[in-house]
Amino acid sequence: MSEGLFEKLKENVLQGRMEKEDEGIEEGYEGQPGVKELTEEALEKGISTADILEAINEGMLSVGEKFEKGEYFIPDMLAASEAVGAAMEVLEPQMIKEKEQSKGKVIMATVEGDIHDIGKNLVTIMLKGAGYQVKDLGTSVSSDRIIEEVEKEKPQVVGFSALLDTTMAEMGKNIEALKEKGLRDDVKVIIGGAPTSDPFAEKIGADGYGKDAFAAVELVKKLLA
């Protein structure tokens, strides 16, 4: 794709702009084409969906870097992922034509006894934005329910979230339950939430820990590579 269009697409993801009339995160963008228009333009020019997705992905990586440093915050991240969503809508018919497959399926759940879900919801949004199929089971999800869904949906990854020191132990229980049912080798388990950490993930035998929604997406990419 032309260098200019690639950069513009990336930049507008970074600015969280879906459409022409949207403001950017920084000033002075209003009226210029947004991610939606740019994607349409790219398709018209015969650029492949893979190349377009590459530009979008690079944009999201920059968003992730800024988020990591605190420069970007949740609303900025949501704006960027909405912009990506707009691009996906444009790309979808083309992708079906090209028979591009979904990158993989992820099941997300806040563990039993915990009702905090904003973190988990952000991970869900980001994963969808990154092209994964995500089923969100909601909050206080029992291990029985998780087993049931894993058996039914056959995801590649299951993600567990907890905000409380007192509920994080449920994650280990869920992993044990997966083992008991002989499902553990079929799925990768990722965890996240304020009290969790890398050592904790290791301790309970999870495949990885993501400290925020971006880290979670990177983790899933790495695990499914």
Place this chain on the structure above:
Amino acid sequence: MKKHRVLFLPDNKEIKIAEGKTLLEAARKLGIEIQSICGGIGACGKCLIQVREGEYSSYDLNSRPEHLSTIQSMEEEHMSPKEIKTNYRLACMAGVYGDVVVHIPESSRLYKHVILESGRERDIIVNPSIQSFYVELSPPSLQDQRGDLERLAQKLQDIHKLNDLEEDYQVLPKLPCRVRKDGWKVSAVIWDDKEICELYGGKNLDTYGIAVDLGTTTIAAYLCELNTGNCLSVKSTLNPQIDYGEDVITRINYCIKNRKGTKQLHKAAINAINQLIEELCAETNINNNNIHEMVVAGNTIMHHLFLNISPDPIGHSPFPPALKKPLNIKARELELKINPGAYVYLPPLLSGYIGADNIAVIIAEEPYLKEEMHLIIDLGTNAEVVVGNKEKLLCTSSPTGPAFEGANISFGMRAAEGAIEKIIIDPETLEPSLRIIGSEKWFPESKKIRPRGLAGSGIIDGVAELRKAGLIDSSGRFNFSRESKRLFKDEKGHSQYVLAWAKDTSIKRDIVISQQDIRSVQLAKAAVYVGGRMLMEQLGIKEIDRIILAGAFGNYIDKENALVLGLFPDCPLNRIDSVGNASGDGARLALLNKDKRKEAEEIARDIQHIEKSSDPYFQEEFFQALAIPHAEDPFPTVEKLLPENNRKGK
């Protein structure tokens, strides 16, 4: 078992400790207080210490960093590259596998800090449940062979209309002696017109009681004269349960993980309260046996631990308490050092996260008697929010996280000496002035006390002042078009604003507000804001007539800056009241006026508890409330202070 020596400097205290124990445990055993907000799981980074390398011949001690367990990546997250290189560790993560000398930096210590003991002045109606009645009995004779107790009960019935009295067992063994001691003149201490708790020979009408505000962080005890309602003395202390975790969740977790955890925490609370009782009695010269009642108000977890009830189930949704009803329990059952026959009253609880402390705040502020629409916020690691008036009251609890208490903030600390409590940033020069606890004057004009960190009120001021000076925008992002030598990115590319340069601080590091700190504050303040907003929506109201900020923290907050930050919905400044320790006031009211207990019990029955997370709009509301002051809601009271509305600030 193998033991190793640990020497702490500059305290110069040494201990031999079993292999594998952590430095934090070693310090605790010696009574050295180190900050540990996360409860020792390596998450808060507050227990930073430095291991010394070398031969300490005067102690015959060879200290090596490798004598500690290897450093973990989560420890490194809390350290600068320089700190990692110079053998800094987190005391809670470093296990002892050989002799070590450890230096504790000033910034990691837990200092005696400022505790707010008195709330606002209030009119108190004195109608205690304890009263001492003096009666003169007729001695027995062959014609009148009633027992001593029946003789007393009959007299109390005849003169004071006290029917069907029961008696505490302790009265019985001393009964024959006490009635005869002063020629059949006795004083009976009666509880709630129902029970004789104590008996004195002769005239003794003085009765005393203690109200205890049992907080997660601090415990305050008020000794009151029950006849007059006078408060004779107030004592307070840090809650020693802090050693087991700074907030309620980490303490519940401690109880889940340790078989004797509940008992340990129970003992810690009881011992601390007994210590306060002793101090109160010593100061006022009152015999602790003359203390005939006690009221204890705390949050649900404190309440359970005080009673030695396992709080474990409250750690999981739906967070059920073991019980909610009000209780009267004999002091002797809890081994409290007041009169053994005295009752301890515990107000009712509302839920796992809304406790007797909130009920105490409500009976102190009495929104249920008023026309004005109230918003009451009790701010701590949890913000308990009440909205309503005499028609209806709603309440909810918002997990704010510990940002306002200094955790998750790079230089956050408790309100102790050296903590920055107020900040002003000049919108022209972009230079800050700081008020530091322990000093009367502003820094840097006076450098008598050097800053050590940021207290909660300082954190709120800091972010609000940055916003007013245009150094951050409404999204909370640093605005680099405002040029100041204090605003820059560090070697890792993290933006920060320097409040005090290393040369001026007592910790020899720049004290800064980082971009991440601002994010932590935004998350915390949005949780509080949304708590109030959701209850307002539930009631269908757009405006609040009066905002009440309860809790010690509320007293130190700059109201205007709290509005700039968007901590709560807009309200004219003269209608925002900081009432200090209203929970302690409520406990005192319940001690002095038994009708207040009835009110507490009625509130517990009638108030409607709203679970926020079940509201589908919660998340959307929360995201909007992240903006400073808010993405949508208007803030007319402070609008003109924001740079976009104020040409001078640009």
